[in-house]
Amino acid sequence: MSADEFDLIDRIRRRAATTRSDVLLGIGDDAALLQVPAGQALVVATDTLNAGVHFPVDTAPADLGWKALAVNLSDLAAMGAAPAWCTLSLSMPDAEPAWVDGFLEGFLRLAAMHDVALVGGDTTRGPLSVSVTVHGFVDPARALRRAAARDGDDIWVSGTLGDAAAALEQWRANALIDDALRERLDRPTPRLALGRALAGVARAAIDVSDGLLADLGHVCVASGVGAELEVDALPASDALRAGFGGDARRHLQAAGGDDYEVCFTAPEAARDAIATIARNVGIAVTRIGRIVDGQRVSAFDADGNEWHPASAGWRHFSA
C-alpha cells in the first residue's frame, strides 16, 4: 500500500491543527507565516536523524517521531528558550499510512505537551530520515550561551547520565534491553521548563547529546576555560546502577551520548536559586564539577585520581 505525497500532507495537516494564535498561516502554503513576540529573539535549531546512524532500524515509528522532536526541543532547552513552532521533513522509502500515523502519534504527543505547532515541512521519497527545525523565543539578554562559562563556575547536570548509552550497549550486544534504559534512549525528555527557569540565572548551557565530556568540551572551547569533572559524582539511575558498575558505568555516564540532559554552569552564589528552580520544575540537578582556568577538561574519581575515558564521545564520520 502506498499513499500519494499530497494525501500524506493532508493527513499530516489534519492531525497538526493548532490553537496557537501566533500561527498566522500553517501547513498548506509555500511557507508558514508566524508572529514572534516583541522584545524576544527567535531561537532556531535543526537536527536530523538517519536510520541506522542515529537510531536502531527497529525503532518503533512512534518512538522515532517523539525522539526527532525531542532532540530538537532539547537544543531550545539548552538556550533557555520557550518553544513555539516546528517544521518536519520526512524522507521515507515508501509512505505506509500506518507507519506515518505511528510516527505522528509520537511526534505530536510531545508537541502537544509543550504547545509546539507543526507549521510546515516536506515529505519525500528516500532512505528513512527525519529532519526537524524548531523555533522558540528567548529574551536575548537571558539566553544560555556556550561561551558564557567563567572560571570558578559550578558545573551542573540535570537528571541522570548514561542511560541511553547503556541501552544502546545492550542493543549492540544483542542482550535483553532494560525497559527503563530503552525508554530513555527512545523517549528522551527535553528539559524545557528547567532551561527556561535557568535563563538569567545560569551562565553557559549545552544539552548532552554527544556525551558529557565532549559537550562540556564545546562549552570550554567557546568560553576559553577548562573544567574539572568529578566522575563519581555523576548522577546515575537505578536501572543503570543495576546493570553496570565500576569503570563501565563511569564511561557510559561521562562519554555516552543521547541523554539530552542539560549541562550548565553557574556562579557559586546561584546555588540556592538553582536548588529552588530544580524543586519548582521537579527535575533533579547535581553539581558535578567546576570551571577552571586553562583549556583542559579533566575528570577525577572519588579518590582524587585523574580518570580517562576510552573515547571522548560519539563522533560522526570518525575514522
Place this chain on the structure above:
Amino acid sequence: MSADEFDLIDRIRRRAATTRSDVLLGIGDDAALLQVPAGQALVVATDTLNAGVHFPVDTAPADLGWKALAVNLSDLAAMGAAPAWCTLSLSMPDAEPAWVDGFLEGFLRLAAMHDVALVGGDTTRGPLSVSVTVHGFVDPARALRRAAARDGDDIWVSGTLGDAAAALEQWRANALIDDALRERLDRPTPRLALGRALAGVARAAIDVSDGLLADLGHVCVASGVGAELEVDALPASDALRAGFGGDARRHLQAAGGDDYEVCFTAPEAARDAIATIARNVGIAVTRIGRIVDGQRVSAFDADGNEWHPASAGWRHFSA
C-alpha cells in the same frame, strides 16, 4: 580521506560568516538567536532534496548546493517575502572535504546574492540528502497566499516554463543535454525581487515546482476556484523551442516541474502595475489564463480546443 563532524562544522562556520546585524548568534551554539523586525511576520519554509529522487546522482556538488537553497528561497518568493536566514542539514555517506567545499561554494554563492545568512544546521552520516529551512519576513497583510485567488483574476507566470523538465527528459534518454536547459535544472533562479514587488499587488501565488497544472491546482483548491489555461501562451525559452515542438513541448511546459518560476493571480486592474514591476525587476511575466468560477483547472490550445496532459505533474510516492 574523511573528516570529523566537528571539523566539518568549523569548516562550514568559517565560510558562513555573515554581516547581518539581525543574527545575534549564528553557527556554533545549541541554536541560533535571531531578530525579526517589528511589524513583520516570520516566513518559514523547508525543502529536502534526496539523491536519485530530486537530483541526478551525477549532479555537481556546487550545483546541488545552489539548488538546495534555491528551491527553498523560491518558496519565500512565492509568499512575497524578503529572505534573511537559513539552516542546512547535510547527510553524506562520507565527508569528503572537496565535496563539502564544492557544495558550500554553490550554496553560499546564492546565499550571498540575496544576503541570506547560514545560521545553523547539522552534518550527519547517511545517504546523500540535503534539508534546508529558510526564514524571511513579510508584512502579513501583503503576503501572497494560495487561498487568495478570485474569480476573474488573470493568471501570470514569470520567466519560461518547461526547461528543467526538458533537461531531465534529455538526461533520462541519455541524450546530449542542452547547456541552457541543464543550467535551468541545476541552477534555478528564485524570483525573490519579483515576489517582493508583487506583495500587495498580486493576489495568490505559488512557485512552479511540481508542474504548472499541479501547482495551479493547489491554488484553485485553496481558493475554491477553477482556472482556464492557454497552453499555447505558456512562455518558452529558445532552447526549449529548439529541442521540443508540438505536444511534447506543451507537456513539458504545462506538466513538467522544477522550473521554480512564480505563478500568480491578480485582478485585471493590476495589469499596468504588473508590467511596471516586471520591467523594474528585469523578469518577464506572461499572462497565461484566467481564474474562473468552479473547481476545474482546464487548458485550451490556440484553436480553443481543450488540451489534456498525459500526466498532471511530478508526484512522489505515485503508484
